[in-house]
Amino acid sequence: MSIEDATGTDTTQFNVERTPPSIEDVMNTERNQVQRELDAWDLEAFVAKLGQRIAVVQQQPRRQRHTKTPQPPRPAPSRPTPSRPGRGNGPSILRPPVHSEWELQRLCEDAVTVPEVRALLxxxxxxxxxCGARVFACLLYLADRADHALFWWRFASGAEDGLAAYCMALHSSAVGEKRQLSTWTRYIxxxxxxxxxxxxxxxKNSTITSDTRRLSNCVQTNVRAASIPDSSSPAIMLPTADLPRELVSL
Known part of the structure; x- marks a missing residue:
């Protein structure tokens, strides 16, 4: 298209298409952005801020601790004992919720009585x-701390531990979370x-889970609460250094 400018000269305008950026250009841009953020990071200021937070927490009064009353052993199921998962009519996660809860209990009991349980912990x-996180989660579940067990099952599942993901699927089935069950089923x-x-x-002949009350007391005694930095989520449970030894001595 020709137009006439202020001096009377004809000029021609061309529509030039821009070449889209290559993947290398995009990656270089992202790399430069990350480098700028790292250069601007002030480690001393972060440490000072962290020290202030710790000082504030230490000045707060400690909440009175309440010892949880051990729960009596769970009664044995009166219904017929089902076969182990995967044998017979497809994956157990598709079975009724009450069956999933029983199966998750059995899975946790077997997971914490493997010969290498101490090494895993x-x-x-x-x-x-x-793998150790999954075993620790099973211990928490058997000690009636399912809320904390879910955290470590998710953690192990993120590292592609299929057995932990299977535990999450069984739990989702047991509590009736159909959407979560579908997600975990696809993942496993x-x-x-x-x-x-x-x-x-x-x-064989392991005594770790022969007494549910002793197992619960052992776990409750040998765990500690820890907070995740810069997080509003509740504290998580971590094992003490004595838990592996105390567990296998039951």
Whole structure:
């Protein structure tokens, strides 16, 4: 298209299409942005702020602790004992909720009586090993601390621990969370988890879960609360260094 400018000269305008940025350009832009944020990070100011927060918390009065009354052993189910998951009519997570609760109880009991339970818990204490996190979550569940067990099952599931994800699916089925159940079911299938092949193999003649009250007392005594920095969520439970030894001595 030709137009005439103020001097009477014809000029021609061309529509030039811009080339979209390449993936390398986008990544370079993101890298430069991250580098600018890192350069602006003030470590000394962060440490000072953290110290102020710790000082405020320490000045607050401690809440009176209440010892939880141990619950009596759960009665044995009167219904016929079902077969283990994965054997028979498909995945157990598709069965009725009451069956899922019973199965989750059995799964936790078997998970904490495997021969390597002490080694798993010790690895969890050292570097938050996901398999150890799953075992610790099962211990919390057996000690009637399902709220904290869910945190560590999710943690282990994020590290692609299929057995932890299966625990989450069973719990979702037991409490009737259909949307959560659907999500966890898809996830365990993506992980190629098979209950028949991946079910924990407990140690024969193990006495860890023979007395539910003793197990609960052991766990309650050997856990501690810890807060997540810069988070409004409730405190999480962590094992003490004595838990692996105390557990296997039951």
């Amino acid at each position: 010790e690895r969890f204490l050292i570097d938050f090993d996901p 299938r993506d992980l190629a988890f098979d209950p028949a092949r991946h079910w924990p193999q407990p140690k």
